[in-house]
Amino acid sequence: MRTADRGEFEQVFRSGYPSVLRTAYLVLHDRGRAEEVTQDGFLRLYQRWSQAVSYDHPVAWVRKVVVRDAIRRAERERRQQPGLVLVDREANDRLPDLDLLQALAELPSRQRAAVVLFYLEDRPVDEIADLMDVSESTVKQHLYQGRKRLSQVLVGGVVGDVG
Amino acid sequence: MLADDELRQALATRLPDLQPDVEGELERLLARADSVVRRRRTAYVAGLVAAAIVIAGLVLGHAWHRNADEPEPVDDTPRSARPLEAERGFYADPSALAPGRYRARALGSVYPAVQLDLDLPAGWGQDDMYAVATGPGDDAATRRIDAFADVRRIEVLRCGRARAVPTGPGTLDLATALASLGGDRSSEPTPVRLAGYAGYRLRLAGAGSSCSAGIALREGSLRGIVRLTDAADWTNRVWVIDVDGVHVLINASNGPDATTAQKAELVEIVESISFVVQEAGQSVPSTLRADSRANAFQDRRPRSR
Numbered sequence: 001m002r003t004a005d006r007g008e009f010e011q012v013f014r015s016g017y018p019s020v021l022r023t024a025y026l027v028l029h030d031r032g033r034a035e036e037v038t039q040d041g042f043l044r045l046y047q048r049w050s051q052a053v054s055y056d057h058p059v060a061w062v063r064k065v066v067v068r069d070a071i072r073r074a075e076r077e078r079r080q081q082p083g084l085v086l087v088d089r090e091a092n093d094r095l096p097d098l099d100l101l102q103a104l105a106e107l108p109s110r111q112r113a114a115v116v117l118f119y120l121e122d123r124p125v126d127e128i129a130d131l132m133d134v135s136e137s138t139v140k141q142h143l144y145q146g147r148k149r150l151s152q153v154l155v156g157g158v159v160g161d162v163g
Numbered sequence: 164m165l166a167d168d169e170l171r172q173a174l175a176t177r178l179p180d181l182q183p184d185v186e187g188e189l190e191r192l193l194a195r196a197d198s199v200v201r202r203r204r205t206a207y208v209a210g211l212v213a214a215a216i217v218i219a220g221l222v223l224g225h226a227w228h229r230n231a232d233e234p235e236p237v238d239d240t241p242r243s244a245r246p247l248e249a250e251r252g253f254y255a256d257p258s259a260l261a262p263g264r265y266r267a268r269a270l271g272s273v274y275p276a277v278q279l280d281l282d283l284p285a286g287w288g289q290d291d292m293y294a295v296a297t298g299p300g301d302d303a304a305t306r307r308i309d310a311f312a313d314v315r316r317i318e319v320l321r322c323g324r325a326r327a328v329p330t331g332p333g334t335l336d337l338a339t340a341l342a343s344l345g346g347d348r349s350s351e352p353t354p355v356r357l358a359g360y361a362g363y364r365l366r367l368a369g370a371g372s373s374c375s376a377g378i379a380l381r382e383g384s385l386r387g388i389v390r391l392t393d394a395a396d397w398t399n400r401v402w403v404i405d406v407d408g409v410h411v412l413i414n415a416s417n418g419p420d421a422t423t424a425q426k427a428e429l430v431e432i433v434e435s436i437s438f439v440v441q442e443a444g445q446s447v448p449s450t451l452r453a454d455s456r457a458n459a460f461q462d463r464r465p466r467s468r
Contacts, residue, residue: 038188039188039192039195043199047199100173100177101178116174119167120178150173151170
């Protein structure tokens with residue numbers, strides 16, 4: 001790779017890595033594996049940089065790769081170890097809301113990914129649908145169910161379905 | 164139910180801020196990318212050389228006058244790992260190995276003997292303590308990999324005294340017991356698969372002590388002990404894998420001066436491992452006997468740095 005290309009890649013990495021890592025972490029709930037998945041995604045971007053440099057949003061491409069990989073891993077691990085939730089101690093330096101983190105971890109992995117992408121990464125519904133390879137109505141359904149469950153934790157008490 | 168904006172704000176403010184080491188991760192990624200390119204180039208050149216050799220062999224060895232009764236030659240030579248050599252180096256001076264795929268034995272139980280095939284890049288060697296190492300025992304930049312089979316007991320060494328640490332029968336029990344012994348930079352066990360076998364991975368950091376200290380593993384069928392952790396600032400990446408019922412523990416350790424790229428290489432070597440299980444009744448090849456680490460069961464405690 002040419003020095004100039006490498007410089008451009010490094011810029012994209014620096015700007016995109018923290019948010020992609022956060023998405024992967026919130027899907028996987030394990031910092032080590034989230035770092036692995038994110039590294040793998042950016043490595044693939046690096047390896048195809050001669051084509052990727054022309055993308056409008058190289059980070060969006062990486063996010064797609066990483067989220068799909070993270071969902072696959074989360075689903076596989078959930079099948080292997082039902083109910084096991086790993087909360088990374090290092091990641092809790094800012095005293096996060098552990099109930100909220102736990103509630104997020106308990107959402108089905110696809111629902112969790114949709115919630116993280118929509119509410120934290122501000123991705124539009126059509127992009128999330130493309131990224132997760134599902135229809136927009138499925139994404140909306142995931143978001144509704146996720147919002148309902150998280151509201152119960154944040155507001156407290158049982159929340160009725162008011163349609 | 165919360166409105167979209169309310170939920171968005173709650174998630175943004177109440178979830179953890181990971182504060183990643185972006186520069187460190189970038190360095191690690193670039194090192195991985197360079198390593199992949201190097202491996203591909205090496206494989207490409209090796210392929211060209213092999214093709215040239217095959218073509219030369221075909222041209223030179225071809226019987227230009229056809230003999231109808233002669234059978235076609237069959238090449239059934241499998242790609243195999245080279246066994247580690249009999250002449251090992253020493254703890255203070257490892258013997259250098261050419262880059263390639265090697266076979267080492269996991270110390271411990273006799274049968275089923277578990278062997279590991281792994282890819283070693285340039286810069287690695289072997290000594291009489293560890294399966295493979297990059298430098299002298301006490302060099303702060305040294306990296307090592309070793310493997311132990313059938314580990315069932317752990318002992319903590321503090322200032323020459325050993326204290327047994329209880330463990331359960333499973334790989335998670337063993338990994339959890341080990342995780343409880345590390346320093347502040349240690350991590351909890353996380354599920355992992357290595358060469359298709361399930362297990363756990365964790366990181367142990369040397370806790371440090373004013374006198375020699377370490378964690379010893381007591382093998383199931385042998386009474387020797389092997390030091391796992393080293394002095395303060397040493398890091399051990401440990402895989403506890405269930406290989407057909409045998410608990411295989413792989414430790415990839417590095418000193419405090421190892422670079423990010425060197426640590427990444429350490430993990431890549433472990434990820435290249437495939438296991439070979441030898442059943443009872445099969446003779447142990449001489450090459451495997453040659454791999455035994457003469458001093459591995461000595462209680463070599465780390466020197467103070």
